[in-house]
Amino acid sequence: SRSETKDKMGIFHLIEHVFFQGGLKYPDAYALAVAIDTAGATHNAMTGKEYVMYFVEHGISKKNLGLDILEDMLLHARFQEEELDKEKEVVLGELQGSLDKPEDLLFDGIYRELLYKNHPLGFDILGNRETLGAMRRDDLFECLRHFYKAGNMVVFIAGNVDVSETFSEVEKRFGAIAPGVAPKWVLFDEETMPPDKVFTVPRKEKESADIVLVNPMPGYSNQGDFYPLNLLITVLGISSSSRLFQRIREKEALVYHIQSSGNSHY
16 A cells, blocks of 8 residues: 555555456356355455455365466456445445444554654555545556556465476466566655654543554664564564563453564565
8 A cells, every 4th residue: 555646545455355356267256256165265365555465275186276266366357347336335344344443543543643644654555435436447457557567476375286387387377467567665754754652542432442552663674673673573472472461461460462563664
């Protein structure tokens, strides 16, 4: 989503949704679901600030089913208007659901109000009612032409596969994707960070409080600090054996849940 403009906020997430509405071999969501379910497979996708991911997981006996499905989605999507309108409603439902989750409002608000403000990193990944309502089929295809390029995509394959055969399959299926790289991100200038240091989401009907303490950390381009800091975050609060969980929850019984995490950007 950090590649979006303000008037196209939410377009990458919307594309992710509409991809699952069919291509050529799997012409609609039902055909895709049948292919997945009859193979005992799973599939999903997620949209983040800096990448979109699509995955299929299945038994080795199904050979190249995952590549087959991803090829059909990414290269032969039709983005039919009626399906686009349906998915807009689905995303609007997600937006409405996030309004009922104070923790979601809190994290989105931190990005928007305390950290990045009008920079794309501060945009809501889901977009909003106005931007979603204005998006048309041609907007989605235009986004694909700019960002879904070979130099901007990576294929990961893990499991009991023949490496040389798999490379050949990937080349055969995805070799037609236009070469090149996507437009560069707009880098964030720390000088533009808002002066406010506190963001609150009052919710009287909630029985507990969510509290987030944020501290700047190095980006992933700072290799010297990036890995040690992520190890520190893990030790502090990633699992139930972590320092924070064991001390604050287990020993002191002060909270129901506590954790640490880190988001690194370039």
